[in-house]
Amino acid sequence: MEIVKEKMLPFQWDILNDKATVKIESERDDVNIPTEKSHVIANFLIAAGKKEGNHYGWLFQDSDLYKWIEAAANTYRVKPDEHLLTLMETCVELIEEAQDADGYLSTFYQIEKPQLKFRRLMESHELYCAGHLIEAAVAYAEATGDLRLIAVSDRFIACIKKAFGPNEGQINGADGHQEIELALVRLYEFTGNKNYLDLSYYFLNVRGQDPDFYHKQLLENEKNGIHEGHMPHIDLVYLQAHKPVIEQLEPRGHAVRMVYMAQAMAGTAYYLNDSALLNAAKKIWESIVSKRMYITGGIGSTVRGEAFTYDYDLPTDTMYCETCAAIGLLNFTSVLQKSDKNSAYADIMERVLYNSMISGMSLDGEHFFYVNPLEVDPEASLKNPDKSHVKATRPSWFGCACCPPNLARTIPAIQRYIYDESEDKKRIWINQWIDSTGAFENAILQQQHDFRNKKESTFTITNTNDLETEIFIR
Numbered sequence: 001m002e003i004v005k006e007k008m009l010p011f012q013w014d015i016l017n018d019k020a021t022v023k024i025e026s027e028r029d030d031v032n033i034p035t036e037k038s039h040v041i042a043n044f045l046i047a048a049g050k051k052e053g054n055h056y057g058w059l060f061q062d063s064d065l066y067k068w069i070e071a072a073a074n075t076y077r078v079k080p081d082e083h084l085l086t087l088m089e090t091c092v093e094l095i096e097e098a099q100d101a102d103g104y105l106s107t108f109y110q111i112e113k114p115q116l117k118f119r120r121l122m123e124s125h126e127l128y129c130a131g132h133l134i135e136a137a138v139a140y141a142e143a144t145g146d147l148r149l150i151a152v153s154d155r156f157i158a159c160i161k162k163a164f165g166p167n168e169g170q171i172n173g174a175d176g177h178q179e180i181e182l183a184l185v186r187l188y189e190f191t192g193n194k195n196y197l198d199l200s201y202y203f204l205n206v207r208g209q210d211p212d213f214y215h216k217q218l219l220e221n222e223k224n225g226i227h228e229g230h231m232p233h234i235d236l237v238y239l240q241a242h243k244p245v246i247e248q249l250e251p252r253g254h255a256v257r258m259v260y261m262a263q264a265m266a267g268t269a270y271y272l273n274d275s276a277l278l279n280a281a282k283k284i285w286e287s288i289v290s291k292r293m294y295i296t297g298g299i300g301s302t303v304r305g306e307a308f309t310y311d312y313d314l315p316t317d318t319m320y321c322e323t324c325a326a327i328g329l330l331n332f333t334s335v336l337q338k339s340d341k342n343s344a345y346a347d348i349m350e351r352v353l354y355n356s357m358i359s360g361m362s363l364d365g366e367h368f369f370y371v372n373p374l375e376v377d378p379e380a381s382l383k384n385p386d387k388s389h390v391k392a393t394r395p396s397w398f399g400c401a402c403c404p405p406n407l408a409r410t411i412p413a414i415q416r417y418i419y420d421e422s423e424d425k426k427r428i429w430i431n432q433w434i435d436s437t438g439a440f441e442n443a444i445l446q447q448q449h450d451f452r453n454k455k456e457s458t459f460t461i462t463n464t465n466d467l468e469t470e471i472f473i474r
């Protein structure tokens with residue numbers, strides 16, 4: 001957490017502002033990957049009308065800033081810091097200024113293609129970015145009490161609710177990259193407003209109902225004279241849109257998308273008491289951890305589509321095992337644990353935390369793995385195009401920079417994974433053995449471990465209210 005605060009946050013802030021002098025690498029040998037600069041802040045400045053120029057980077061570049069804010073907020077919550085607060089406030093004001101009057105917010109489409117807003121959902125990532133905005137807003141509100149970013153999210157959600165739905169004239173489909181669904185569950189947890197859960201349920205439920213949805217959108221654009229270039233190939237399995245989510249009982253397609261979707265399924269089902277949806281999420285989890293997960297907790301066996309393949313196909317030198325996929329599996333698992341206090345969940349979370357996730361960064365906080373290899377030959381990484389994604393050392397930054405800020409937001413939120421408490425406060429679970437103090441209404445728990453030398457663990461439990469409380473230690 002100290003490395004995140006002292007190194008990663010300032011380093012990533014400089015990157016987002018194009019002030020860091022580092023080499024940005026493409027995550028694999030592909031000339032189409034933008035690697036010149038981040039340009040994230042510049043994109044927002046241009047969208048806000050405060051700077052001239054074009055959008056640069058991926059369609060989802062905005063999410064780098066949202067993840068940075070979430071990382072800063074999670075850090076601030078643990079240890080308040082005036083400088084960090086000032087930077088976060090600067091970001092919030094910039095986002096407020098960049099947002100359109102109707103609530104829409106996606107700098108690429110605002111700057112470059114306003115006529116295509118919500119019209120290329122197979123790849124546009126507009127709702128994916130909305131999801132990261134929502135997650136940042138919740139973290140920022142929890143840390144500071146400032147609800148301005150929640151208000152920005154609410155304006156965007158109102159715009160989305162107007163555009164999407166089953167009624168005539170609305171778009172009846174979901175974003176190609178899941179994320180808004182799980183973020184809406186977080187917003188429900190923060191506000192208690194069930195409308196957010198219902199919207200999450202809508203996006204989960206509509207996915208895969210009409211496998212032609214994305215193709216039809218492109219055809220409609222063509223009819224309206226607003227199409228772009230050639231008709232792209234749409235891989236429905238990659239997008240988990242080949243059939244309804246409730247029928248997708250085994251993990252297929254893009255690994256990050258898969259676990260983000262499954263996390264949303266588990267969370268939405270838990271709060272809506274939907275046992276069919278919850279069971280589908282559990283089946284996906286069981287299939288992942290028993291047949292499609294590496295010994296490190298890494299997932300995604302192939303670079304082609306950054307995807308799952310088939311049972312027990314776990315090559316050690318061409319795998320993907322993206323850092324974001326590890327974080328997604330961690331979060332998916334932690335949500336399942338809410339509904340079922342089975343230590344098997346905590347076991348997998350521990351495996352991911354200590355292996356496939358934390359391997360994504362170096363101790364200097366300024367170098368990161370996108371792909372977390374189990375085996376690497378530096379010569380093969382350089383000369384074999386099928387292994388160009390497998391780096392021998394951690395680069396400073398990537399053209400597609402999803403992983404480094406994902407780590408930065410997850411590490412200072414580690415307390416989420418350590419303890420759990422029942423709603424009636426009578427039971428507390430210690431799920432992870434991590435040096436910490438957990439302060440609950442009926443008890444204060446302290447745990448201290450020396451695994452390396454003394455091989456000793458000490459748990460100190462203070463019964464603050466003298467009420468009977470059950471403590472479960474994994």
Ligand SMILES: [Zn+2]
Nearest residue numbers: 322324402403
């Ligand atoms: Zn990533």
